[in-house]
Amino acid sequence: MKAKIHVTLKQGILDPQGKAIEHALDSLGFKNAANVRVGKYMEVELKETDKAKADAQVKQMCEKLLANTIVEEYRYELTA
Amino acid sequence: MNVGVLVFPGSNCDHDCQHVFQEVLGQSVQMIWHKETSLKGIDLVILPGGFSYGDYLRTGAIARFSPVMGAVTAFAKDGGAVIGICNGFQILLEAGLLPGAMLRNKSLHFICKDVHVRVENAATAFTEACQPGQVLKIPVAHADGNYYTDPVTLAAMQANAQIVFRYCTPDGKVTPEANPNGSLDNIAGIINPEGNVLGMMPHPERCAEDILGNQDGKLIFQSLLKAMKVKA
Numbered sequence: 297m298k299a300k301i302h303v304t305l306k307q308g309i310l311d312p313q314g315k316a317i318e319h320a321l322d323s324l325g326f327k328n329a330a331n332v333r334v335g336k337y338m339e340v341e342l343k344e345t346d347k348a349k350a351d352a353q354v355k356q357m358c359e360k361l362l363a364n365t366i367v368e369e370y371r372y373e374l375t376a
Numbered sequence: 377m378n379v380g381v382l383v384f385p386g387s388n389c390d391h392d393c394q395h396v397f398q399e400v401l402g403q404s405v406q407m408i409w410h411k412e413t414s415l416k417g418i419d420l421v422i423l424p425g426g427f428s429y430g431d432y433l434r435t436g437a438i439a440r441f442s443p444v445m446g447a448v449t450a451f452a453k454d455g456g457a458v459i460g461i462c463n464g465f466q467i468l469l470e471a472g473l474l475p476g477a478m479l480r481n482k483s484l485h486f487i488c489k490d491v492h493v494r495v496e497n498a499a500t501a502f503t504e505a506c507q508p509g510q511v512l513k514i515p516v517a518h519a520d521g522n523y524y525t526d527p528v529t530l531a532a533m534q535a536n537a538q539i540v541f542r543y544c545t546p547d548g549k550v551t552p553e554a555n556p557n558g559s560l561d562n563i564a565g566i567i568n569p570e571g572n573v574l575g576m577m578p579h580p581e582r583c584a585e586d587i588l589g590n591q592d593g594k595l596i597f598q599s600l601l602k603a604m605k606v607k608a
Contacts, residue, residue: 312484364434366477367524
């Protein structure tokens with residue numbers, strides 16, 4: 297299975313990179329762009345066919361290493 | 377005193393720490409590669425600055441899983457003195473030996489300059505050679521020094537006097553303008569509730585001898601010698 301994992305700063309935590317990009321979009325004329333959040337995207341291939349097991353493993357990976365849950369949140373999808 | 381300086385792939389202030397303890401303060405120093413699993417005979421552990429593992433993923437996120445960190449955690453739980461400077465502080469946060477996390481500097485810039493910090497707690501093993509409220513000039517050099525923690529933890533740290541250094545003006549006023557990186561409550565350095573693990577973003581090892589024109593950082597190391605009743 298393959299996990300596609302997104303990690304971003306939690307809502308409410310200032311994302312200065314997002315802010316800088318938002319200002320750049322604004323100066324490009326995209327006046328309706330708001331609340332830009334920058335994050336990380338990771339792909340992990342798992343030698344696992346059982347979706348429930350894979351899900352539990354990816355959740356652990358996120359909690360232990362891939363995200364710092366003090367300041368970040370994560371979401372992921374699993375595909376065959 | 378036997379000082380152990382940890383060396384991770386990408387550490388770059390390890391030799392500065394070694395120099396200060398060995399040449400300036402006359403102590404014995406052991407360089408400890410991150411693959412080591414024992415800290416036998418060590419009285420003080422230093423996690424130096426640098427860019428361990430290239431800051432991949434997050435600063436300190438990978439170094440905290442280095443084999444030596446198991447020994448550091450056990451050493452700290454036993455009451456051993458541990459100081460993390462800059463990247464070392466970031467590793468201590470990721471390892472959960474200190475509360476909170478580092479965010480990118482508010483300005484997004486890598487900041488390398490002298491800053492002033494006020495000694496908020498001079499009753500620790502790391503600051504007992506300082507006066508309460510003393511202002512120290514120490515350089516910072518980091519991109520991720522914007523300290524963050526949740527409001528409950530912050531309140532507990534304030535109540536326990538765990539905030540040891542706060543960014544301030546040269547005359548000791550803690551103001552938003554004196555905060556170089558957006559750090560919560562102007563935090564520059566914190567200690568654990570037990571008082572044996574300190575993390576700080578400024579680099580005291582870069583200002584600990586006369587020839588460098590600034591010896592304010594030496595006070596941190598002299599405090600440790602005093603706390604451990606060692607002659608410099």
